[in-house]
Structure formats: C-alpha cells, structure tokens
Amino acid sequence: MRRFVVVGHRGSTSPKFSLNDLAGEGGRMDLLLNAASAGLLISHDVRRDTEVTLILLGPPTPPVSIRLDGNRLQSYGPDVRTGAGLVRRALGQVSRIERESSPGIFVARRGLAEVLDAIPEPLVELREDGKDIREVDLPRDVAFILSDTMDLTVEEQDVVARKRVAVASLGPRSLHTDHAVTLAHNELDRRHPP
C-alpha cells in the first residue's frame, strides 16, 4: 500500500463547516481535499493501491483522522465540494473506534502519533530541505508524511522523527501539498510501474 498522511493544522473538526468557505471556515479543507485527489485519482480511475489520511487539528474538537481507502472508495471524484460533504458526514460520527462513515472513508478520534503507529510501511517525510527524492530508496509499499501550508510543530517533528526512515525533497521550489503528492506518486510509478 502507498500511504499519504497529511497534517491539516487548521482543518475543521466541525461537521457543520460551510461548503461555501472551505478555505476559511473549513480551515483549508480545499487544500486538504486537493491533496486527497492528487493521492487517489488518476485519469478515469481511483488508485486502488493508495490510502490518504487527513489529520484535522482545527477547532472545535481536534484531533480527528479521516482515512480515504482507494480500494474501497466508490465514485470518488475531484470535486472538492463533494469531498467536503463526505468529510462533514465523517465528522458527525467521530469516536475512539474507527468507523466507516461512507464507503472507503474511515473516521476516528486519532492524532498524528496514533495514526503513524498504525502504519506498517516505512515512513518518508516530504520536506523542502530533504534529500532529492530521485536518490531516496523507495520500496513499493511506503508511507509519506507531509504538512499543509504550515510546517510541522516541534512536537510533531519529534513524533515523525521517531518513525521516519528518510526525509525527501521534491525539487527546488516550495510547493502546494497536492503538487507534492503528485510528484511523490510519479516517482513511485516510475520505480514500480503498475
């Protein structure tokens, strides 16, 4: 399995955030859903071998993790508004035990450390000052962690540093999260063709 874990520092944990204000009231939910689309969608299909977990740390009741499992998703598309509706539904069903709020969408009261503990694949952090990803060893099954527009906090860095096997950078430009996901996928696609 390929996994992407995206830390959404402001991502809303309210099931009532406005679908008309995903950037503001949603806490950059637009950005998080674009990252999910970059992780899960190829032309005319879903990447069945990929899972994206959004860690929402915004108000009112963080943390919440929302896991999108490409192997179980049905009719998932790139429209952020529709995706945000699925996230809102998930946010209405948060509990300690992970549950499937829609086909392929799982929600739980879990923060970064718990999410990373549940991931069996080697973890690669995507960060601007890492080693060029083209020179990093990447097995077929691998997990990537990346942040939204804000850097990981010192505490989050500590959690990630305990788990990760490498820090990889994607190029000389500072990129949007969804663009970073696209580039990591491409590098894996080339190493491990479908």
Added chain:
Amino acid sequence: MRRFVVVGHRGSTSPKFSLNDLAGEGGRMDLLLNAASAGLLISHDVRRDTEVTLILLGPPTPPVSIRLDGNRLQSYGPDVRTGAGLVRRALGQVSRIERESSPGIFVARRGLAEVLDAIPEPLVELREDGKDIREVDLPRDVAFILSDTMDLTVEEQDVVARKRVAVASLGPRSLHTDHAVTLAHNELDRRHPP
C-alpha cells in the same frame, strides 16, 4: 517564459455558466482551473515566469482563449470558484482583439491554431505515448500543449504536429491534466532552478 496551453474541448464559452456546476454546465471548468492553478501557483506565491492559456471549445460560441499571465496576475488563488468567476467575467468581453478583462487575464476569440501561432517558444506536446520527459531536451523557455479528459481531435493533432518539436510523456500512469502540469513544471524547475 514557460507556457502551458490546455485544450478544453467542452469548456463553456458562456459568461453565465453556473458556479455551482463547473464540471457539468462549466464543461469541466473545474479541471481547467485546477490545471491553471498547477501552472501558476507555488507555495505562497505566483509563478511570475509562467503563462497558462485555456482554449475553450464548448457551447455556445467557441473558440475562446483565456490567457493567465503570472507576471501580471494579482491575488490569484487556488479556489476554483473564484477562478471561475474571473473566467465568466472574461467571457463577457470576447472580441477578435485580445483584451485584459481582469489584471493578468486576457481573452480573445482565438482557437488552437491562432494561439499556437502567437507563441514564440519551442512547443512540446505532453502525451502518454511520448518519449520520457526526463530524456527530452527542455530549454528554459518552452511551451507545453496538453488536452483535457478528451484526446486531441485529428484536426487538432495536425495543427500541433506542424508546430511541436517533441512529444513527451510523464510516466507510466494516465494522469489528470493538473497533475501533468505539476510534473512538467518540476522537471523544468530541476533543469533550470529559480
């Protein structure tokens, strides 16, 4: 200048397409605007050296070309709804002579052949069956042409074939247009660092 020309076969040419139905009534305007964002945006900034031209070929009055000039854009963001509003405004001002409908956004009654004729840079077609882009000669100033979810028609292929210097592919997967733009940018960023 880096240029991306995206052919939107169904892209609406009506200034009244619904902002709530960009995929349907907008003729995949969501996809076209995601491609524009991938072309123009990096983290916290606009790519000032990049221009994206959307060629809209949908009803009611094709063709229309909308050119987004990174060097002149003001406060452009990744929100597709806002971008769609700017496209609608442009569609209300179409004429043979290109005009600037908003800062950095230019509109004209121009189809593919006229748009390509006005581009000075060498043209590279992005297509799945091309040569691996990592092995294609890419000067700092280059133009890319790519299509939306539909392949170029035979007539469009003829127009492109007369201008292009290479056909490049981005990897083993069939990708969304915006993801293709991200990958082409990254390859250029690596060859010609900012």
